[in-house]
Amino acid sequence: MSAATHPVAGRLESLVGGDAKLLATVMGLPLVDGIFPALVLAGALDGPLDIVQVGLLVFGGSATVAVVLAEMEGSHREIVTTVAAVGVGLVALATVEATLAPTIESVLDIHTFERAAALVVLAVAAKTASARVGEYLPRPAVVVGLGLLVSLDLSNPQLEVVLDPQLVAAAAAAAAVGAGFALGIAVAGPHLRRRMDVDRFRFGSAVALGLLALSILGLEVGTAPLAVVGVAALFALEPGCADDRPDQSAGDSTPHADAAD
Template identity: 65%
Template sequence: MSASTHPIARRLSSLGESDRSLLALVMGLPLIDGIFPALVLAGALENPLDAIQIGLLIFGGSATVAVVLGEMDGTPREQARTVLVVGVPLILVAALQAAIAPSIASVLDLVTFERFAALVIAAIAAKTASARIGEYLPGPGVIIALGLLASLDPEGATFEILADPMLVANALLAAGIGVGFALSLAVFGPVLRRYVDVDRFRFGCALALGILPLSLLGMAFGQAPLAVLVVAGLFALDPDGEEGDEATAKQPTQSAADRAHRTDGGVRRSHDDAAEPGEEDSTVGESAIYDPYPSDDGTDTAGRAPWM
């Protein structure tokens, strides 16, 4: 699977002129269109486990997998260097957005904004699962802008930086987890390309993203999206890999006689059994002779219905 077959990565591939720019667009999109700040404001980074979950789903995820495994060229060392060049600024920007998030929260009705944050994640899940569905949904930036307008409450406006150091630390952890995930894909890419079915992983990511909004709305799902993502990764493994493909390619094809045996309902007899004593082999030729199944009684018994 390449970026051309992933709904989100395919949309961004026309904007990226190189591997580095395409990876930067895919991994930096949550920072550009406001998804990550929305999650910070919605309380999705309250503890380290939440940070790991957001890092894998938002900064990692199937789009990053599609780009690293399907589009990036070069040796694992070169790909790892590209990931680090993209990842270090991404971590710093994520920390900066988390640092000013409390100031933004002071002018918002967070209860209302959390609903829009959940809605934008649900839209991303739908876009990840199906490009056709994504065509009918508004972009994440549009949903977040509407959420800001609907939840705007400037009465308690304050401006503080680093008002919550733990929130900044969790944001650093989330971005670092996403970059580390992409780095591991680059390092182990030659093996993963053979033994991982990325389409399965994409649908697993879509399911995990679909559960995440329920957690944001206060339902007791906890780290269920992270568990779903781990299970999706396990199901995406294909231990046979290229060996299974080679075995399938080497498997002999059936002859016409074998296919006839499967379709005409007969029992195949060997050439020697088919020939009667004294008959010439030319009367049989190369074709196989079939007898009816033992249960097929061809006798015409008086008083018996034809179907009995």
């Protein structure tokens, strides 16, 4: 499946050009649309497992997999270098946003905003699962904006930047998890292109995102999102097809060939 057939990556592919730009847009979209700041403010990075879940699902989702495996051209080393460079920028931007989060939180009713954050994640899950469903849903940035508006509380504002080192470290770690996942996909790209059905992984990622939204709302889902991602990855692998498919690695005459027709 190429990025063009992925509900999220396909829309972005028509707006940006170049492998690095497309990957940076896909992985950086949660920072721009407000998804990641919303999760930071909603307390979604409270523990190590939460950090891993957010990093994998928000930054290293199926759209990232589709771009790295199906759309990036060049030699294996060039692809790995590009993914690594994008990952460094991702971690830096996530750190900056987490630095500003406590200041933003001081003017919000955080309990109200958590509901908006959950709605954003549910919307992303629906868009990931189905392009048609996504057409009827508002953009995540719109939901985040409305959430900020209805959550606004100016009773005790703190207009100076208040640094929370633990929160900043957690945000950087989550971005690093997503960047590391993308780098791992790039390193294993020549093998995964012959063995992975990205469509199956996409639907599993959508289910995991839905579970993450439920956890933000306070429901006890434990490590279910991570488990779903792991199961989806296992079901997406097709080891028996490895010898039947040509190695459509980047740089071949068909650089945009789908990894799973």
